[in-house]
Amino acid sequence: MPEQAPRVRAGNFDEVPLGYTEELVLRESSRCLQCKKPTCVPGCPVSVDIPGFIRLLLEKKPVEAAELIKRTNCLPAVCGRVCPQEVQCEVACILTRKGPPVAIGHLERYAADTAARLETRKQRPRPALNGKRIAVVGSGPAGLTCAGDLAKLGYAVTVFEAFHQPGGVLVYGIPEFRLPKEIVWREISELTDLGVEIQLNHIVGRTDTLDDLLGPKGFDAAFVGVGAGLPLFLNIPGESLGGVYTANEYLTRANLMRAYRFPEYDTPIIRGESVCVIGGGNVAMDAARTALRLGAKKVMLLYRRSRAELPARAEETHHAEEEGVEFHLLVGPVEFLGDERGMVREVVCQEMQLGEPDASGRRRPTPIPGSRVTYPTDLVILSLGTSAHPLLTASTPGLNVNKWQYIQAGETGRTSKERVWAGGDIVTGSATVILAMGAGRKAAQDIHEFLSKSDASWTRTAS
């Protein structure tokens, strides 16, 4: 896949991959063996017919290829960019026995982008309404998928979004250079074409409660896809100094509020020169690469385990490194020091060594006593992960959560509360776009089955 050169792209917010040419697509598609029993399909959380769409690309039918993908994955342009194919479909590709797999992700991206370019937005005929109304809370990937599937089945769907723009983590979390917002708008407009109503600036749990929606507001069922938005902290001294951001704040300012275009956009952001990002996941890579693009001379990623344990996608880590992010491994912060204005000036760390594996299966980092490493800095981004925010669950009696505030839900998303389904990060903890979509899809099917029966009882299948 042709890419922007690292030095060039570290100064702009354009996508890194430049996209396949038709020649590259045909070449890559012809590598697919069209296995009778494909090993790639079970690797996909929504079971896209991978050999099927690749065959259509080989036949120079990108629009049909995109249509085929959309039967099971309604956001192919998004997934083609952000799915961790290397641990889902591509890792299972039979070609990996001898060499690189078929570049399924890049082909999906090509199909979706080309179809969008070639097709004029046709007014698809709206399905006949069946008279039932569904409330979807949250317009991230889980909610959008659930909404789209139910709209296609004739339900009147209203999506409630707390922010002033729909998309959830697709717009506030993932930067422009990994996922252009225009693509998200395009995918969302297909939903509104189907008749899905999106109410922005509507916070369920504050403006309305879930009981309000299911009761006086007359919705027949609700799907909760509010994500895991509560940022985690280290709880060490100096964590509230000026210049110490959670990744949520840093990325929301940069992405959703477009602070990278300040002062054209009003929201400011600190443009550090010597930036420390604490963490090792995709969000940490996003934060680090955003800091570079905002003009940092030095961006250091501080991670407490070793390279092998970095949770970020290999592709994101690779891109970050090419762009000049420095990896400082086996270090963990113990304190942030500030100047007389209360702005952060230094991160004080301990060196770590890896011991026995912990509950996650990764080797546990333990501090080396007496060790000390310091990093001068003017901007720290805490990218330690997120957990469930209780804003909705705390205002919804009867909706059971576990001890970490995640909603307890069965295989098809049924919660303890009648007519309420849930899926995505609010159930699983922070995971991927495609898993959230899969949950939205399963819940939509189950909602339809439940509402189609007049005598259905609310039993929750074991989680």
Place this chain on the structure above:
Amino acid sequence: MNRVLSNRPLARDIHELVVEAPGIAAVALPGHFVVAMADAKGERIPLTIADHDPVRGTLTLVVMTVGTSTRKVVSVPEGGNLFALAGPLGIPSEIRGFGTVVLIAGGVGAAPVYPIARALKEAGNRVIVIQGARHKDLLFWSDRLSSASSRHILVTDDGSTGAKGLVTAPLQELLETRSEGPIACVWAIGPSPMMRACAEITRPFSVKTLVSLNTLMVDGTGMCGGCRVDVGGKVRFTCVDGPEFDGHEVDWGLFFSRQKVYHAQEQCSLERYVKEIIP
């Protein structure tokens, strides 16, 4: 989009907007705030709900112009729209029968004090409001505060109206002389140094004092941590744990330094805004 039904100046640099927001007006309580965006490129800023009418479906917002965002909000004409308005946010004020309470309204703080005072009076409390400003041109809603209280004390720094002095003087007197009996609870809302000063006055008398912090915010729903403050040694988010906090427990130094973080960008933005609208 939320239509602005009326927009009028209340005092120097202070405007009163009545905005259509039926969903929020139906459930708003004293102490709640909203997050507003003036236009699509604007900031998300918190504004206290100073009054609301659930029947008409409106909110009253009182805005003091400080920088670009507040100027943009007050520039929306009647019939125009705010780009976004979300809420109600924050934990509402605790309204119950306390006994005798004192509410200090400093400057633009008169707006957030008003709904709290009114509700406390309706709950049967003896409500003493001390309203202050630097000069009489900066005072507003004195009539509203008067009707919302059992006793209304007016002061100005320069003595241009009411008694001359700071709001802390009448507060000190009430506590020392016990002329109104024991004070069960104090609310102090206004410029941060004023809130801090009031908390220091009440501290030796061990009177619970609530302050309303106006930290910087981005989302307002608790997902970013930008509004975090240190209260009693614990990290709290102003948007979901506040905006009211125990004034004796707030780490004021940290609060003040976090407020200044974007000073340079704020200047830059305002200079650019002023240049653009005054060619």
